Amino acid sequence: MRIYAPSLIVLLGLVTNHALAEPSAAGGGYFQSHDSERFSSRRLNAEALSTYQHLDHRTGIRYTDHQFSQDDWQRSGQQLRLVARRNDRKTTDGWNAELGWLQQSTHDLLTLDSSYRQTFASGSALEVFANRDIVETRTALNQGLYFNFAGASVDVPVNPHVTLVGLAGYQGFSDNNHRRHLRGRVIWQPSLDLGLTLQLRYRWFDNSQLDVGRAYFNPERYQEGMLAIGWRQRIGNWRNAMTAGLGSQQIASESATPTQLLELSSETQVERYALRLRAGYTRAAGPAATNDRDYWYRYLLGELVFPF
Numbered sequence: 001m002r003i004y005a006p007s008l009i010v011l012l013g014l015v016t017n018h019a020l021a022e023p024s025a026a027g028g029g030y031f032q033s034h035d036s037e038r039f040s041s042r043r044l045n046a047e048a049l050s051t052y053q054h055l056d057h058r059t060g061i062r063y064t065d066h067q068f069s070q071d072d073w074q075r076s077g078q079q080l081r082l083v084a085r086r087n088d089r090k091t092t093d094g095w096n097a098e099l100g101w102l103q104q105s106t107h108d109l110l111t112l113d114s115s116y117r118q119t120f121a122s123g124s125a126l127e128v129f130a131n132r133d134i135v136e137t138r139t140a141l142n143q144g145l146y147f148n149f150a151g152a153s154v155d156v157p158v159n160p161h162v163t164l165v166g167l168a169g170y171q172g173f174s175d176n177n178h179r180r181h182l183r184g185r186v187i188w189q190p191s192l193d194l195g196l197t198l199q200l201r202y203r204w205f206d207n208s209q210l211d212v213g214r215a216y217f218n219p220e221r222y223q224e225g226m227l228a229i230g231w232r233q234r235i236g237n238w239r240n241a242m243t244a245g246l247g248s249q250q251i252a253s254e255s256a257t258p259t260q261l262l263e264l265s266s267e268t269q270v271e272r273y274a275l276r277l278r279a280g281y282t283r284a285a286g287p288a289a290t291n292d293r294d295y296w297y298r299y300l301l302g303e304l305v306f307p308f
Helices: 006-021 138-143
Strands: 025-035 039-054 057-070 073-087 094-104 107-119 125-134 146-159 162-173 178-188 196-207 221-235 238-251 257-269 274-283 296-307
Touching: 039 296, 057 094, 057 138, 073 107, 073 138, 094 125, 196 238, 221 257
Parallel strands: none
Antiparallel strands: 025 039, 025 296, 039 057, 057 073, 073 094, 094 107, 107 125, 125 146, 146 162, 162 178, 178 196, 196 221, 221 238, 238 257, 257 274, 274 296
16 A cells, blocks of 8 residues: 555554554444445455544544445555544534545545534534545546535524524535535424434535536536434444435436435444444435436445454
8 A cells, every 4th residue: 555645654653553552442344335327335444443432432543445346347445544533422522533545546545534513502513524535436536536525514403392404515526626515404303202303304516517527426506305204212232223215306407306315223332342233225316427317325334343
């Protein structure tokens, strides 16, 4: 793996020495996705954690092996990251930062995944985020395209049963395309004990240029409205969640078409290990280099950590 960032090498070396000398946890992860364009992405992770309390409170290093494929085309990549996360499991307040270096073919990229969330005395919450990553399509990987994405979201409780959520973001691609994002949700919780919510969701984005050489989905503008049902419940040692939704999307001035969403997650943390599982399916326009209104995407994620 070719890494041309000396400062990152030094930081990785310091954390590696500490983690390997006296690690508090070790773990691994698996991610697999597939879409209607026959594009597949697979990631295998291994990590050593020098500080570990639970899945959302840890510090260490992570190595990821990437595999991409579509029909008879294949591409591999390697990534090394510093991982630090401090999130309260009840309020989700806190921060996380993953700084790394990814190499695929002849392309190298400094990557970032970071966020910070704070809840105030009024009950409102502010979250800011910044991400830098590759664009995962065949053409984009061949060209080494990447994006920078930053923004902020605000949660405003109207009363104990209703919360408004708004997000604004800016995404810049390495091909000089610029994208503006707006998202909103109205969340109604009929009972504070059942873990059920009804959600009205909306998302919109536009692009500064339309010709990106079919490297990724890039309409002049895109919008989607959706009605979703959410459920969260703890059963024994397992924390479970589900979201299912139906909606409609509009690509530029074309007629609206239906969309679907299903996400499932479950995790447990006991003294001997921690396990997180997640799966999802969407039938809506996505990252693929196509304007297919019947595009679908599905994924499976698993993570296992052993504390010492």
